[in-house]
Amino acid sequence: MATDTTVQQHQEVHAQDEDNWSGGKQPFKVSYGKLMMWYFLLSDAFTFAGFLIAYGTLRFSSPSWPVPDFVFSTAPFGIHDAPLIFVTVMSFLLIISSVTMVRAVQEGHRENKNGVVFWMLLTIIGGAGFLGCQAWEWNNLIGTEHMTVLTNPFGTHIESGTYLEGDGVNISAGDTFDAGDSYLIHKHDGEWHQLAYKTDGGETLKQEFGPKSFGALFFFITGFHGFHVFSGVAFLVIIMLNAASGLYAERKNGYEMVEKIGLYWHFVDLVWVFVFLVFYLL
Numbered sequence: 646m647a648t649d650t651t652v653q654q655h656q657e658v659h660a661q662d663e664d665n666w667s668g669g670k671q672p673f674k675v676s677y678g679k680l681m682m683w684y685f686l687l688s689d690a691f692t693f694a695g696f697l698i699a700y701g702t703l704r705f706s707s708p709s710w711p712v713p714d715f716v717f718s719t720a721p722f723g724i725h726d727a728p729l730i731f732v733t734v735m736s737f738l739l740i741i742s743s744v745t746m747v748r749a750v751q752e753g754h755r756e757n758k759n760g761v762v763f764w765m766l767l768t769i770i771g772g773a774g775f776l777g778c779q780a781w782e783w784n785n786l787i788g789t790e791h792m793t794v795l796t797n798p799f800g801t802h803i804e805s806g807t808y809l810e811g812d813g814v815n816i817s818a819g820d821t822f823d824a825g826d827s828y829l830i831h832k833h834d835g836e837w838h839q840l841a842y843k844t845d846g847g848e849t850l851k852q853e854f855g856p857k858s859f860g861a862l863f864f865f866i867t868g869f870h871g872f873h874v875f876s877g878v879a880f881l882v883i884i885m886l887n888a889a890s891g892l893y894a895e896r897k898n899g900y901e902m903v904e905k906i907g908l909y910w911h912f913v914d915l916v917w918v919f920v921f922l923v924f925y926l927l
Contacts, residue, residue, distance in 0.1 A: 715827035783864070799859065
Protein backbone atom coordinates (compact mmCIF):
# COMPACT_ATOMS: atom_id res chain seq x y z
CA MET A 646 0.00 0.00 0.00
CA ALA A 647 2.82 2.39 0.93
CA THR A 648 4.60 1.49 -2.30
CA ASP A 649 1.53 2.35 -4.37
CA THR A 650 1.23 5.73 -2.62
CA THR A 651 4.91 6.54 -3.29
CA VAL A 652 4.58 5.61 -6.96
CA GLN A 653 1.45 7.73 -7.28
CA GLN A 654 3.18 10.75 -5.68
CA HIS A 655 6.16 10.32 -8.00
CA GLN A 656 3.89 10.23 -11.02
CA GLU A 657 2.08 13.40 -9.89
CA VAL A 658 5.37 15.29 -9.39
CA HIS A 659 6.67 14.09 -12.75
CA ALA A 660 3.44 15.18 -14.47
CA GLN A 661 3.65 18.59 -12.76
CA ASP A 662 7.27 19.04 -13.92
CA GLU A 663 6.28 18.19 -17.48
CA ASP A 664 3.45 20.69 -17.30
CA ASN A 665 5.74 23.47 -15.97
CA TRP A 666 8.48 22.98 -18.56
CA SER A 667 6.48 21.97 -21.58
CA GLY A 668 6.55 24.12 -24.70
CA GLY A 669 4.65 27.41 -24.67
CA LYS A 670 4.79 27.82 -20.89
CA GLN A 671 6.11 31.03 -19.31
CA PRO A 672 9.20 30.30 -17.17
CA PHE A 673 9.03 31.78 -13.67
CA LYS A 674 5.54 33.06 -14.57
CA VAL A 675 7.13 35.92 -16.51
CA SER A 676 6.41 36.65 -20.15
CA TYR A 677 9.11 36.02 -22.73
CA GLY A 678 9.40 39.74 -23.52
CA LYS A 679 10.01 40.80 -19.91
CA LEU A 680 12.45 37.95 -19.37
CA MET A 681 14.50 39.04 -22.40
CA MET A 682 14.45 42.62 -21.16
CA TRP A 683 15.90 41.48 -17.84
CA TYR A 684 18.64 39.57 -19.70
CA PHE A 685 19.48 42.68 -21.72
CA LEU A 686 19.58 44.91 -18.64
CA LEU A 687 21.83 42.43 -16.82
CA SER A 688 24.33 42.37 -19.69
CA ASP A 689 24.19 46.18 -19.97
CA ALA A 690 24.83 46.47 -16.24
CA PHE A 691 28.05 44.49 -16.66
CA THR A 692 29.10 46.88 -19.44
CA PHE A 693 28.56 49.98 -17.31
CA ALA A 694 30.24 48.30 -14.35
CA GLY A 695 33.36 47.66 -16.43
CA PHE A 696 33.52 51.30 -17.55
CA LEU A 697 33.02 52.67 -14.05
CA ILE A 698 35.54 50.29 -12.50
CA ALA A 699 38.10 51.38 -15.11
CA TYR A 700 37.41 55.01 -14.25
CA GLY A 701 37.75 54.34 -10.52
CA THR A 702 41.03 52.49 -11.03
CA LEU A 703 42.56 55.39 -12.96
CA ARG A 704 41.02 57.94 -10.62
CA PHE A 705 42.65 56.59 -7.48
CA SER A 706 45.96 55.71 -9.13
CA SER A 707 46.58 59.27 -10.39
CA PRO A 708 48.13 61.86 -8.04
CA SER A 709 46.72 64.85 -9.96
CA TRP A 710 43.13 63.94 -10.74
CA PRO A 711 40.79 66.93 -11.21
CA VAL A 712 38.50 67.87 -8.33
CA PRO A 713 34.79 67.58 -9.32
CA ASP A 714 33.77 70.64 -7.28
CA PHE A 715 36.12 72.69 -9.43
CA VAL A 716 35.42 71.11 -12.82
CA PHE A 717 31.62 71.13 -12.52
CA SER A 718 31.16 74.44 -10.72
CA THR A 719 29.39 76.41 -13.47
CA ALA A 720 25.74 76.52 -14.45
CA PRO A 721 23.62 78.38 -17.02
CA PHE A 722 22.80 82.10 -16.71
CA GLY A 723 26.36 82.99 -15.69
CA ILE A 724 26.36 81.05 -12.42
CA HIS A 725 29.88 80.21 -11.21
CA ASP A 726 31.42 78.58 -8.15
CA ALA A 727 28.26 76.56 -7.53
CA PRO A 728 29.37 72.91 -7.51
CA LEU A 729 26.71 70.21 -7.79
CA ILE A 730 23.92 72.74 -8.43
CA PHE A 731 23.47 72.03 -12.12
CA VAL A 732 24.03 68.27 -11.93
CA THR A 733 21.48 68.16 -9.10
CA VAL A 734 18.90 69.65 -11.46
CA MET A 735 19.84 67.02 -14.07
CA SER A 736 19.48 64.21 -11.55
CA PHE A 737 16.17 65.60 -10.28
CA LEU A 738 14.71 65.55 -13.80
CA LEU A 739 15.73 61.94 -14.33
CA ILE A 740 14.50 60.77 -10.94
CA ILE A 741 11.13 62.50 -11.37
CA SER A 742 10.79 60.93 -14.81
CA SER A 743 11.27 57.54 -13.18
CA VAL A 744 8.39 58.33 -10.79
CA THR A 745 6.11 59.31 -13.68
CA MET A 746 7.10 56.07 -15.43
CA VAL A 747 5.88 54.13 -12.40
CA ARG A 748 2.56 55.92 -12.64
CA ALA A 749 2.30 55.07 -16.35
CA VAL A 750 2.80 51.38 -15.56
CA GLN A 751 0.17 51.54 -12.81
CA GLU A 752 -2.35 53.10 -15.16
CA GLY A 753 -1.52 50.40 -17.70
CA HIS A 754 -2.40 47.68 -15.21
CA ARG A 755 -5.74 49.42 -14.78
CA GLU A 756 -6.22 49.48 -18.56
CA ASN A 757 -6.49 53.28 -18.40
CA LYS A 758 -5.31 54.47 -21.82
CA ASN A 759 -5.51 58.20 -21.08
CA GLY A 760 -3.58 57.79 -17.84
CA VAL A 761 -0.82 55.84 -19.59
CA VAL A 762 -0.45 58.50 -22.29
CA PHE A 763 -0.42 61.38 -19.77
CA TRP A 764 2.25 59.93 -17.49
CA MET A 765 4.39 58.72 -20.38
CA LEU A 766 4.31 62.24 -21.83
CA LEU A 767 5.64 63.62 -18.54
CA THR A 768 8.34 60.93 -18.57
CA ILE A 769 9.37 61.99 -22.07
CA ILE A 770 9.56 65.64 -21.00
CA GLY A 771 11.80 64.68 -18.06
CA GLY A 772 14.12 62.61 -20.25
CA ALA A 773 14.32 65.35 -22.87
CA GLY A 774 15.10 67.89 -20.14
CA PHE A 775 17.95 65.72 -18.89
CA LEU A 776 19.39 65.45 -22.40
CA GLY A 777 19.16 69.23 -22.81
CA CYS A 778 21.08 69.75 -19.56
CA GLN A 779 23.74 67.26 -20.62
CA ALA A 780 24.08 69.02 -23.98
CA TRP A 781 24.68 72.34 -22.19
CA GLU A 782 27.26 70.78 -19.89
CA TRP A 783 29.16 69.25 -22.79
CA ASN A 784 29.03 72.51 -24.71
CA ASN A 785 30.40 74.38 -21.68
CA LEU A 786 33.24 71.93 -21.09
CA ILE A 787 34.22 71.76 -24.77
CA GLY A 788 33.57 75.34 -25.87
CA THR A 789 34.42 77.30 -22.73
CA GLU A 790 36.81 75.09 -20.78
CA HIS A 791 38.36 73.49 -23.91
CA MET A 792 38.22 69.98 -22.52
CA THR A 793 38.30 67.21 -25.12
CA VAL A 794 38.98 63.49 -25.20
CA LEU A 795 42.65 64.30 -25.85
CA THR A 796 43.13 67.45 -23.75
CA ASN A 797 42.28 67.95 -20.10
CA PRO A 798 43.02 71.45 -18.79
CA PHE A 799 41.94 70.51 -15.26
CA GLY A 800 44.32 69.18 -12.67
CA THR A 801 45.39 69.33 -9.03
CA HIS A 802 48.61 70.74 -7.56
CA ILE A 803 50.96 68.04 -6.37
CA GLU A 804 53.29 70.17 -4.25
CA SER A 805 53.23 73.58 -2.58
CA GLY A 806 54.97 76.54 -4.16
CA THR A 807 54.63 80.11 -5.38
CA TYR A 808 53.08 81.27 -8.65
CA LEU A 809 55.32 83.21 -11.01
CA GLU A 810 52.51 84.07 -13.43
CA GLY A 811 48.78 83.57 -13.50
CA ASP A 812 47.51 83.69 -17.07
CA GLY A 813 43.87 82.81 -17.31
CA VAL A 814 43.14 82.41 -13.61
CA ASN A 815 43.58 85.98 -12.30
CA ILE A 816 46.50 85.08 -10.05
CA SER A 817 49.13 87.70 -9.32
CA ALA A 818 52.83 86.96 -9.21
CA GLY A 819 53.86 85.80 -5.78
CA ASP A 820 50.53 84.32 -4.76
CA THR A 821 50.91 81.03 -2.98
CA PHE A 822 48.92 77.85 -3.19
CA ASP A 823 48.60 74.74 -1.08
CA ALA A 824 49.05 71.19 -2.17
CA GLY A 825 45.83 69.71 -3.51
CA ASP A 826 44.36 72.95 -4.87
CA SER A 827 42.69 72.75 -8.26
CA TYR A 828 43.68 74.70 -11.33
CA LEU A 829 42.45 75.27 -14.86
CA ILE A 830 44.80 76.02 -17.75
CA HIS A 831 42.98 78.41 -20.08
CA LYS A 832 43.23 78.79 -23.82
CA HIS A 833 43.60 82.37 -25.10
CA ASP A 834 44.04 83.50 -28.72
CA GLY A 835 44.39 79.88 -29.76
CA GLU A 836 47.29 79.22 -27.37
CA TRP A 837 47.41 77.49 -24.04
CA HIS A 838 48.61 79.56 -21.06
CA GLN A 839 50.08 77.33 -18.42
CA LEU A 840 50.81 78.27 -14.84
CA ALA A 841 54.43 78.53 -13.80
CA TYR A 842 55.37 78.24 -10.15
CA LYS A 843 58.40 78.02 -7.92
CA THR A 844 58.87 75.03 -5.66
CA ASP A 845 60.09 75.22 -2.08
CA GLY A 846 63.57 74.40 -3.36
CA GLY A 847 63.56 77.38 -5.72
CA GLU A 848 63.09 75.35 -8.89
CA THR A 849 60.78 76.85 -11.50
CA LEU A 850 58.24 74.47 -12.97
CA LYS A 851 55.15 74.74 -15.15
CA GLN A 852 51.87 73.08 -14.44
CA GLU A 853 51.23 70.26 -16.86
CA PHE A 854 47.87 69.38 -18.30
CA GLY A 855 45.69 67.09 -16.23
CA PRO A 856 45.49 63.36 -17.03
CA LYS A 857 44.04 62.80 -20.52
CA SER A 858 42.00 59.85 -19.35
CA PHE A 859 39.71 62.15 -17.35
CA GLY A 860 38.24 63.87 -20.39
CA ALA A 861 38.17 60.70 -22.46
CA LEU A 862 36.37 58.69 -19.79
CA PHE A 863 33.97 61.51 -18.91
CA PHE A 864 32.77 62.04 -22.48
CA PHE A 865 32.67 58.32 -23.24
CA ILE A 866 30.79 57.16 -20.14
CA THR A 867 28.37 60.09 -19.87
CA GLY A 868 27.89 59.92 -23.64
CA PHE A 869 27.17 56.19 -23.45
CA HIS A 870 24.61 56.84 -20.73
CA GLY A 871 23.19 59.76 -22.69
CA PHE A 872 22.77 57.47 -25.69
CA HIS A 873 20.71 55.13 -23.49
CA VAL A 874 18.56 58.06 -22.36
CA PHE A 875 18.10 59.25 -25.95
CA SER A 876 17.15 55.73 -27.07
CA GLY A 877 14.75 55.46 -24.15
CA VAL A 878 13.06 58.75 -25.03
CA ALA A 879 12.68 57.61 -28.66
CA PHE A 880 11.08 54.31 -27.60
CA LEU A 881 8.87 56.12 -25.09
CA VAL A 882 7.52 58.34 -27.86
CA ILE A 883 6.78 55.34 -30.08
CA ILE A 884 5.10 53.37 -27.28
CA MET A 885 3.11 56.40 -26.14
CA LEU A 886 1.76 56.90 -29.68
CA ASN A 887 0.87 53.20 -29.88
CA ALA A 888 -0.91 53.44 -26.54
CA ALA A 889 -2.80 56.54 -27.67
CA SER A 890 -3.93 54.70 -30.81
CA GLY A 891 -5.49 51.96 -28.69
CA LEU A 892 -3.10 49.24 -29.90
CA TYR A 893 -2.24 47.96 -26.43
CA ALA A 894 -5.81 48.27 -25.15
CA GLU A 895 -6.85 45.62 -27.69
CA ARG A 896 -4.32 43.15 -26.30
CA LYS A 897 -5.81 43.22 -22.79
CA ASN A 898 -2.46 42.34 -21.19
CA GLY A 899 -2.11 45.26 -18.79
CA TYR A 900 -0.06 47.33 -21.25
CA GLU A 901 2.88 44.98 -20.92
CA MET A 902 4.92 46.95 -23.47
CA VAL A 903 4.72 49.99 -21.18
CA GLU A 904 5.97 47.87 -18.30
CA LYS A 905 8.93 46.60 -20.37
CA ILE A 906 10.04 50.10 -21.40
CA GLY A 907 9.55 51.05 -17.75
CA LEU A 908 12.12 48.46 -16.70
CA TYR A 909 14.59 49.95 -19.17
CA TRP A 910 13.92 53.49 -17.98
CA HIS A 911 14.41 52.59 -14.31
CA PHE A 912 17.69 50.92 -15.25
CA VAL A 913 18.89 54.10 -16.98
CA ASP A 914 17.97 56.06 -13.87
CA LEU A 915 19.82 53.63 -11.61
CA VAL A 916 22.95 53.74 -13.76
CA TRP A 917 22.96 57.53 -13.53
CA VAL A 918 23.18 57.25 -9.73
CA PHE A 919 26.53 55.46 -10.09
CA VAL A 920 27.75 57.79 -12.86
CA PHE A 921 26.86 60.74 -10.64
CA LEU A 922 28.75 59.16 -7.75
CA VAL A 923 32.03 58.47 -9.54
CA PHE A 924 32.24 61.67 -11.62
CA TYR A 925 30.65 64.35 -9.48
CA LEU A 926 31.28 63.23 -5.91
CA LEU A 927 34.53 61.20 -5.76
